[in-house]
Amino acid sequence: MPDAGRQLERETLRRLLAVANHLSASTDLTAVLTVIIDAMRDVLCADRATVFEFDPATDELFSSVAHGISTTDADPTNDEIRFPATAGIAGECAQSRMIINVPDAYADARFNQDIDRQTGYRTRSILTIPLIGHDDTLVGVAQVLNTRNGVFSANDEEIATALGAQAAVALKRVRLLEDHLVRTSLERELDVARGIQQGCFPKNMPILDAFEVAGWSEPAQQTGGDAYDVIIGAETDLASDAVLLFMADATGHGVGPAISVMQLRSMLRLAARVGAVVPDLVHHINAQLCADLPSGRFITAWFAIIGPGSKTLYSFSAGQAPLLRYIHATQQVETFDADTVPLGVVPELDANLINTIDMQSGDIYVVLSDGIYEAMNPDMEQFGTQRVRDLIAAHHDASAETLVTIIRDAVNTFADGRPADDDRTGLIIRAR
The missing domain is CATH 3.30.450.40 (GAF domain)
Known part of the structure; x- marks a missing residue:
């Protein structure tokens, strides 16, 4: 036994x-x-x-x-x-x-x-x-x-x-192991998506007689809900020497907002190709976004046309604020609010509130997403509007491209290693 x-x-x-x-x-x-x-x-x-x-x-x-x-x-x-x-x-x-x-x-x-x-x-x-x-x-x-x-x-x-x-x-x-494989596959797909999105941003800024233009965008994740574009009139049915400027910020960050904001960019490019003026293109884009965006989602956006052969900027903001303008003659920085609510909120949007801004040599127009203004340091203090105003005033003689770098570096220094909570995007126009 x-x-x-x-x-x-x-x-x-x-x-x-x-x-x-x-x-x-x-x-x-x-x-x-x-x-x-x-x-x-x-x-x-x-x-x-x-x-x-x-x-x-x-x-x-x-x-x-x-x-x-x-x-x-x-x-x-x-x-x-x-x-x-x-x-x-x-x-x-x-x-x-x-x-x-x-x-x-x-x-x-x-x-x-x-x-x-x-x-x-x-x-x-x-x-x-x-x-x-x-x-x-x-x-x-x-x-x-x-x-x-x-x-x-x-x-x-x-x-x-x-x-x-x-x-x-x-x-x-x-x-x-399965989780690792899923994450690795997802990261590869997001890297591809990031490459596609970043590839849609302007690779080279146009050389204009009256203005310098510079921009940049940094997503908080692999893909971001911010976008900007500079569209040359010669590539569209706009006036040949006109330039269409655009910056947008979809609520949130990541894949969903990235899809929404790139949809907006695509619609804008198509509208520009058929020669639509700003009020018309904003009206139709807003109507489409109202139909497409989930409840509670919206996109703040700024549109501008640089007039042919002049230093005039025709500006319209749908929820994108604050907008900053440095006036060289007075050495003051002005702050402007948005003209109306963000895109995708109400079907009927008054897109005729175009602001005519006569820029003079040395004047600077600055459009930044809230990821810059709301960037936080380890003490949970926001970067804020005043720091941006001070940077513009202190470096008003810098080129548009240099000023972009100065603002970006200042935000990174202020954050002191704290990861970004939101995408950061900027577009700067400086009158020659």
Whole structure:
């Protein structure tokens, strides 16, 4: 008899080692789950086994691989069981992190007999094992049903605990690997999206007789909700020596706002190609954005035309503010509010509120997104409008491109390493 006991122990150890080898060899989640439930069933001489993974985002247990459960022809997508991580025997095991041995399922009030009635299966004994990761986090719960020995023994509990420890490590490893692969793929896609978006910004600013123009944009994430553009009249049906300027800031930052703001840029370019004047193009773009943008989303935008052969700037702002103008003659910085509400808020927008600004030599017009004004340092202090005004006044003799660099560097220095909360974009026009 002792020899038979030792033989059983050796066989159990052999099976445990075989399971460990199988678990370490696979990086596929379904394969790992299948190895776990097969091992639980076979080593414990049981009928069925299931692994319920823990979803911390929803505080639920779920299973997509189990013995005796398959998709139906009527609903082939219904291949996952989900329930609160506090429900039933599995839920209690997850909460207590203790193994639960139920010798008679129908005598236990925690057991849901409806499942047996629906499937025609008869559950008798249940062994439920918590799966705890090496970092002491809950990975899931394993359940083994109907041992051929009648009830699960204390020795079965020890074996199940050992199997559970291996299963938890394997599941955690595969999940981390899957998360890494997903993140890597997403980062590659976002890098492509960033390249496309950045490629839509002006690569070279036009050389104009009356003005210098400079701009830049830095997204807070891989893609941003800010955009700017400089459209030459010769490339469109606008007057050949006219220039259309544009800067916009969609609410939020990331992929969604980036799509919205690039949609706006595309519509603007198309409107310019057919020679639409600012009031008309703003009217139609706003109507389209009202139809397309989700509730609560909008885009602040500034449009301007540099008149042919003059130093006149025709400006219109839909929610984009403050706008700053340095007047060389008085050495003062003026602040202007927006002319109307942002795009995408109301279907009927008064786009005829065009401001005619006669720029003189040395005058500077500055349009910045709120990511600059609202940039914060580690003490949670905002960069603010006054610092921008002071920079413009102190460096009014600098070129437009140099002034862009000065403002950008000042914001970065002020932030002192604190990550940007919002995209930062600027457009500067300086009269020669």
